[in-house]
Amino acid sequence: MTVITGVTCPVCGTFCDDIELVVKDNVITDVRNACAMGAAKFLNYATHRGLKPLVRKNGELVEASIDEAVKKAAEILADASYPILYGWSSTSCEATRVGLELAEEVGGVIDNTSTVCHGPSILSIHDVGISSCTLGQLRHRADLVFYWASNPWDAHPRHIERYTMFSEGRFQKSTWRSYVSRLRGFMSRKRLQRAANLVLRRDIFAAPEVKRRIPYSMFQKKRKMVVVDVRKTRTAEAADYFIQVEPNKDYELLQAFRRLIRDGELDVDEVAGVPVEILEEVADVMVGCELGVLFFGVGLTMSEGKLRNIDAALSLTRDLNLRTKFLIMPMRGHYNVTGANVVFTWQTGYPYAVDFSQGYPRYNPGETSVVDILNRDEADAGLIIASDPVAHFPRKAAQNLVKNPLIAIDPEITPTTLMADVVFPSTFVGIETEGTAYRMDHVPLPLKKIVEPPKTCLPDAEILQRILHKIRKLRRNVN
């Protein structure tokens, strides 16, 4: 039995690097420090995995040798005039580099999952710019933390604990104790209320007191957390103050804050369902902080306004920097989606949705982004790696994806591999293969190899390399 320390967790954008794994006979038997998602991955990754390459024959997926599958995949890509190569966010930067070479060779479109995640954020960053930093700075210094349209308690479970409220920074203390005591108080109040309801035989919740002012704790000199979301989440419960915004109204609220922090006045009673007096007080807290940070989630990019919502958030941060120090950071989803953007950018000049069909890289999201191409039914083949678009694209896009020849490279069995024509079971990057990935704040960290992979599974980079060589060979023979 060996304990491996300092393992990076290949699940979400928080990309924790303090995981400890207990390994016995090439099997991970215990996980320490990980969240529910991380532990589920390390302990169950091998449960629903593919072991042999598959090729579709007469409508059925049948086992094939790796050479046969590579040949079939190479033929599909070489014959296609406008293939899409999509995924890349849950694999290593090394595999993405080979993927870009492959996309250039076949003259296809290469896109990563940020296209349906923080793509609009990237477009806004092109327009406005971003004042950001690494998470370590925030851990030690941030005294006001905003989570806007983001629910880290469910999507990035250790983000609050490692980098913001519950982390013990050099200049900012953890608010864990006050959170626990607040929770205890809340629970006992609830118990008392329930008892009172039973005794008095009426619902004392019936007419709740309308709170118009923000709580006293927001003005204390300590770390504070504000959550803005369309529904009350577990993150919102842990916050010092929660602002419930009406769906699709984030833009209005962000612009209202921009006006207020410039000492402007609003001639309305409420904005996006929030009373203006509350907004004024929150704006005071924003201006009064020493170092604030706004983490925003896909709630802004996926609802009405899309990139314009991010424009407003980035501009709000820029405006706040006239009065105090404020930073902003997108809450990236997959552990290496930032890495995919970085590798795309250093190889082609563009972060996602790169079209090689003209022989040189071209970038025009809305036209060269994969969902638009599929909606217009322009692609004639697809290669999907480390991603599951059949499960996560809108139905029309998914239907147009699976009607063409489809190659899937994924260690797990997913709806996409079930619908593909050629399936390569790869190794799990960060468990069975080494590599590099970028955390959401653009810090590169190594992915470790913990256990030996099954002999029939190859790393993503090697599968791509083999397909690329085969395509070049096919083309040489033709010429």
Added chain:
Amino acid sequence: MPRLKVSLLTGRTIDQGKGKEMGKLSKEYLESVVICQMDPNDMKSLGVKENTNVKVITDFGSVVLKAMKSARTPHPKVVFIPYGPWANVIMNPRTHGTGMPSFKGIPGEIEPAPNEKVLSLQNLLKQFRKEN
């Protein structure tokens, strides 16, 4: 049949996140994504009980899901569905020139569907199956 106009949101839940890591074919994943979280008052007005089937309809399709009471309320006329193949059947594929489909704030309708079944993953994928 009573119908209610709602705003649909999709998003991550910790159960869905855990389920997807346990495997997309696992029981945990299925149970975590074939649900929709509703405001208890909306459920009352529709006459729907917890764990019974409802049909969610948008301009782009319809899907049968299990209704669940939301743990944190109120959020009247807002229905939350975890990310997954079931939710994406009814999402708006239009990107408005941004590359990004709309996955949140989709107008839709919801009605009780006591006699309809939630599709299994295989049956759902059959609807996508190419004819060859």
